[in-house]
Structure formats: C-alpha cells, structure tokens
Amino acid sequence: MSELEIRDALLQRGERLFSAPPALVIFAKHVEADKLLNALDRLPHAFVIGCIMDQQIQAEQAWMIPFRVSELLGSFSIERLAELSHEDIRRLMAGPPRLHFYFDRMSDFFYSAIGRIMEVYSGDASRIWSERPSSAEVVYRFLEFDGVGPKLATMGANILARDFKIPMSDYTSIDISVDRHVRRVFGRLRLCPQDADVLRIIYKARALNPEFPGLLDYPAFELGRELCKERRPLCADCYMRPYCPSAAEYGAVNP
Ligand code: SF4
Incomplete structure (x- = not known):
C-alpha cells in the first residue's frame, strides 16, 4: 500500500471528526469536570489551565484539576482565582489529595497563567482564539504561557479547531502532538521509522497534509x-x- 493511501485513510477519520457537530468534549471522563472544561463561553480559562496541567501525569487526572480546584474554592471564576496568592495555589495543589505529582512546578504555571489571563486578556481567556485568528497566532499565544511547549500549544489549538469548532483563518500551524501512541502508529504504518524522533514525525505529518498536519493527530x-x-x-x-504494512506481521499473532 502506498503512503498516500495510508494518509487518506487516516485523514478520512480525521475529517469525520472535524466536520462532526459540536458535542461535549471528553477530557477527564467525569461529567462535572468535563462540563467545566467545555464552558468556553463562561469559563474559558478552565480549558486553558486544563491544557497547561496536562503534562507528566495521566491525562484524565490532569484535566480533573480545574474541577478539583473549583470544588475546593466553591467557584472557578477568574475573579476568584485572581484573588489567590501563589502560596494559596501551591497549598491547593499540594493537597491532600495532591492534585498533580509535580504540584510545585504546576502551581507556578497555574499562578502565572491566571496572571497572564488577567493582564493580557483582561480576564477573558477566549480572547486567545476569538476573531478568527490564524492557527500560528493561536499556537503562539499558548506558547506564551509558562510551562507550555510546542506539544501542548498545538494540542490546545487542535482541540479548539477540531472539537470546539473554533474558526481560524487557516490550520497550517497546527502540528500533531507526538506521544507514544502517535509514534507507535506512525512506525507500524511505516510513515516513519519506529525510532524516529519527535521532529521527524512532525515533519512527516506536515509533508502528508500541509494544510492541516494536526488532522492526522487524533486518528x-x-x-x-x-x-x-x-x-x-x-x-x-x-x-x-x-x-497497514505491519498487519501481516501482527495479524498473524492476533488473527
Ligand atoms: S499494526 Fe494492526 S492495529 Fe496497528 S495500525 Fe496496523 S493493522 Fe492497525
């Protein structure tokens, strides 16, 4: 099978998701926590903070953090969060229960994110993606938050475009967010060698679908x-x- 056939089969799945009507996006697999993360119209900072927390622990646990904090405070309004000192946030994150394994560093990122949303976006995080910005602008705005690297920034922009249907003027700067699953699948589909580094996988996705490389991410x-x-x-x-060029090898093991 050719690389283009593989690409097209993956893109078909990606495009189905991209054009599906909006629905509750599942992050934490917890109804109330997911509702909070989906409240882009009222509490858009919950999604942004969830993105920032989504590192170095299980994703569902990380996405629970905004909800856990809202339970402890009785609110997740930006005004209430802005009242908290750095130490207040550290105490909330440290628990018990501990909200993140790296609670110390994550408290720094959480505190600084609130400050940035207040100062740069006047308390309204939806300004990060409002008015049909370019994908590069959205990724760049995520990158400006402490603790956010290219993987999280493109993940945030991709979720906004694909799941929340936020209009952008283009999608060219939304790369795939390489993790162990994406790496394994790209390897088994022989789109890249099994041991390809992150940059190589990102560029392969760009080569396959330059208009929207991140469309290959979720499939x-x-x-x-x-x-x-x-x-x-x-x-x-x-x-x-x-x-799949690997199907014969693995299919024989799991017919
Ligand atoms: S190795 Fe098997 S499970 Fe993996 S992509 Fe190929 S056919 Fe699918």
Missing part, C-alpha cells in the same frame, strides 16, 4: 490507544488493516 492517537496496542495490536478490528 493516530486513537488507533494507538484503542487498537494498535503496544503488546497485542488488535489488527482484526482495525480499519487500517487493508493499508
């Missing part, structure tokens, strides 16, 4: 998490099986 991530598992890939159930 690859979802495949890796649900089907193309590290030890026992479920090739028999995989929609990529007809195109």
Whole structure:
C-alpha cells in the first residue's frame, strides 16, 4: 500500500471528526469536570489551565484539576482565582489529595497563567482564539504561557479547531502532538521509522497534509490507544488493516 493511501485513510477519520457537530468534549471522563472544561463561553480559562496541567501525569487526572480546584474554592471564576496568592495555589495543589505529582512546578504555571489571563486578556481567556485568528497566532499565544511547549500549544489549538469548532483563518500551524501512541502508529504504518524522533514525525505529518498536519493527530492517537496496542495490536478490528504494512506481521499473532 502506498503512503498516500495510508494518509487518506487516516485523514478520512480525521475529517469525520472535524466536520462532526459540536458535542461535549471528553477530557477527564467525569461529567462535572468535563462540563467545566467545555464552558468556553463562561469559563474559558478552565480549558486553558486544563491544557497547561496536562503534562507528566495521566491525562484524565490532569484535566480533573480545574474541577478539583473549583470544588475546593466553591467557584472557578477568574475573579476568584485572581484573588489567590501563589502560596494559596501551591497549598491547593499540594493537597491532600495532591492534585498533580509535580504540584510545585504546576502551581507556578497555574499562578502565572491566571496572571497572564488577567493582564493580557483582561480576564477573558477566549480572547486567545476569538476573531478568527490564524492557527500560528493561536499556537503562539499558548506558547506564551509558562510551562507550555510546542506539544501542548498545538494540542490546545487542535482541540479548539477540531472539537470546539473554533474558526481560524487557516490550520497550517497546527502540528500533531507526538506521544507514544502517535509514534507507535506512525512506525507500524511505516510513515516513519519506529525510532524516529519527535521532529521527524512532525515533519512527516506536515509533508502528508500541509494544510492541516494536526488532522492526522487524533486518528493516530486513537488507533494507538484503542487498537494498535503496544503488546497485542488488535489488527482484526482495525480499519487500517487493508493499508497497514505491519498487519501481516501482527495479524498473524492476533488473527
Ligand atoms: S493493522 Fe494492526 S499494526 Fe496496523 S495500525 Fe492497525 S492495529 Fe496497528
């Protein structure tokens, strides 16, 4: 199978998600926590802070943090958060229960994010993505937050475009956010060598779909998490099986 056939099969899945009507986006797998993260019209900073917390621990646990803080404070309004000192936030994060394994560093990022949203966006984080900005502008605005690197910044922009249907003037700067699932799937589909570094995988996605490289992100991530598992890939159930150069190898193990 050619690389273009593989790309097209992945893009088909990506485009289905991109054009699907808006629905509650599942982050924490906890109804109330997810409702808070989806409240872009009232509490857009919850999504931004959730993104910033989503590092070095299990994603669901990280996305729970805005909700846990709102429970402890009785509110997640930006005004209430802005009243907290750096030490207040550190205490909330330290617990018990501890909200993040790296609670010290995450408290710094949390505190500084609130300050930035207040100072630069007048307390309204939705200004990060309002008025149909370019994708580069949205990624850049995420990168300006302490603790946010390219992976988180493109993840945030991708979720806004794909799941929240936030209009942007283009999608060219939304790269894939490489994690172990995306890396494994790109390797097994032979889009990149199994040991390719992050930059190589990012550039491969750019080469495959320059108008919106990040459209390949969720299909690859979802495949890796649900089907193309590290030890026992479920090739028999995989929609990529007809195109996948590794299917013969793994399919023989899991017919
Ligand atoms: S066919 Fe098998 S090896 Fe190929 S992507 Fe699907 S699960 Fe992975």
